[in-house]
Amino acid sequence: MEISEIIKKYFEEKIWTEEPKNLYEPIDYAMQSGGKRLRPSLVLMAAKLFGGDVGKYVEAAAAMEVFHNFTLLHDDVMDNADVRRGRPTVHRKWDDNTAILSGDAMLIKAYQMIVGNVDDKRLRSVLDLFSKTALEVCEGQQYDGDFEKMKDVSLDEYFKMIRLKTGVLLAASLKMGALLAGASEEEQRDIYDFGMNVGIAFQIWDDYLDCYGDEKTFGKKIGGDILCGKKTFLLVQAMINGKASQQQTIRQLINNNNILPEEKISAIINIYTQLDMPLMCEKAMDEYFEKAMASLSRIKKSEEEKAPFVEFAKKLMGRKN
């Protein structure tokens, strides 16, 4: 069976609902909402690349998806987001308290799934990787929130934030697979770097889609980042490269609560377009795509074995070739 099929089947068959219902039903709702299941697929892809027995690691791989969905439940409370994957967020469908507590339970479940399925030999190193990564994701989310309240954010700060918020979990998923399959430290580092660079490109793509995406396939409302003042790649670059008048207009728009949200969004996107932001996003994504390819090339496996990783990287950032 293909890795994506294995993962799909796992989540289709898995039942999360126990008592009390109000704790576990939201977990079921979140876990059944689909999504690309990127992180568990990455665990198994890396395990396969380094000769591991993919079938043995499905539950540990799935833990990464449960963890990821835990962060989404809490992030959606913090960002006051209405829609996730085209459906109401947990805190909208239930309430904030439910999203907080069910999220907590998911984080614990993720640990349980790892502890219950990783051999003694690797348990401690897998848990060390998982906890370190989980803390980094919290740190990234904190920077993201801090930056919303800051007037200006440098490119360095932006990249530090998205490394933590998005990069580390994709990177760690790959490293976990490598670790489970007994890859060398060098191999673990190279596959981690590959994931990190793909993750950075992916976050720039996600920032781009918030302005230029199609609401249906994006699964979120267009302009959400603009409304909550998120420091996206587009905003950070516009405040560096825009003319003083454009920067001033953006600042005024962001702080103006007397215009309709749709007007705010379209006015800011207009400036982004004037500044060729779509092209600038593409260039930055290309740069990180190339870095990812360089990391991948250091791994001594056949091109055929590495092909799924190239394909994955392209797919993730909407590349056609």
Add this chain to the structure above:
Amino acid sequence: MEISEIIKKYFEEKIWTEEPKNLYEPIDYAMQSGGKRLRPSLVLMAAKLFGGDVGKYVEAAAAMEVFHNFTLLHDDVMDNADVRRGRPTVHRKWDDNTAILSGDAMLIKAYQMIVGNVDDKRLRSVLDLFSKTALEVCEGQQYDGDFEKMKDVSLDEYFKMIRLKTGVLLAASLKMGALLAGASEEEQRDIYDFGMNVGIAFQIWDDYLDCYGDEKTFGKKIGGDILCGKKTFLLVQAMINGKASQQQTIRQLINNNNILPEEKISAIINIYTQLDMPLMCEKAMDEYFEKAMASLSRIKKSEEEKAPFVEFAKKLMGRKN
């Protein structure tokens, strides 16, 4: 050094603050706010009772306190509580998002502290105990929230809730110490049962203090449980044992948002006093104290070795003898 001294010193010397400050400073604030440090003391007391090397387990013991404080951060958001241990709660001093995210980081830290300090031989069983307990605490908190919205709660339901919300963590702390020290399964079960029964008595005492305590030593505002409609031992018993007219008055008071909070609190406490609730609480605590003593007596250790557990149980429920 005494166990309480070891624990005190550990938390005095421990520094939680890293970057980003807005994530870690609230953790520092929460962990420095004192409290009785019951749970880590219980881990070390049990480890000592069963012949373990107390010094080796301090960090794993401290993890139980970090976990407990994580639950307080999130509970205080959910209950919208203003004061904890005589100081503003984290979500009041900072905001809800901070309390959510710093709480998440504390849960991960607790796992890290266990993984970093428990031998390979016991790691999996300690983690299994910890995760199982952590999930149960979430379940207890969910029942607590669910019950607030229910008209009536039976005594059975009340006890199920407080077992999960309060009992399991005290019980599991003792069991963790026993496990670390290599106690038999029977001994682990007996010390767990002791902790569970003490925990139940303690929760009844906490429910009592919400009405009859001294705000200064209690560290929380009197009547907080009444205002948020918590199903405490006193409320559940009053709705079982009160006259129809008293039950009706309580129900009307709870649902009446047109009277001052202080008036609501004192009117309900008045009915509790008419119903001899202080005596009923005392009787129930005595019952669970005796159950705890029976569990303790099954453990084949000298009375001298077991004396700290008797003392602990008495202290926890405000007993003079």
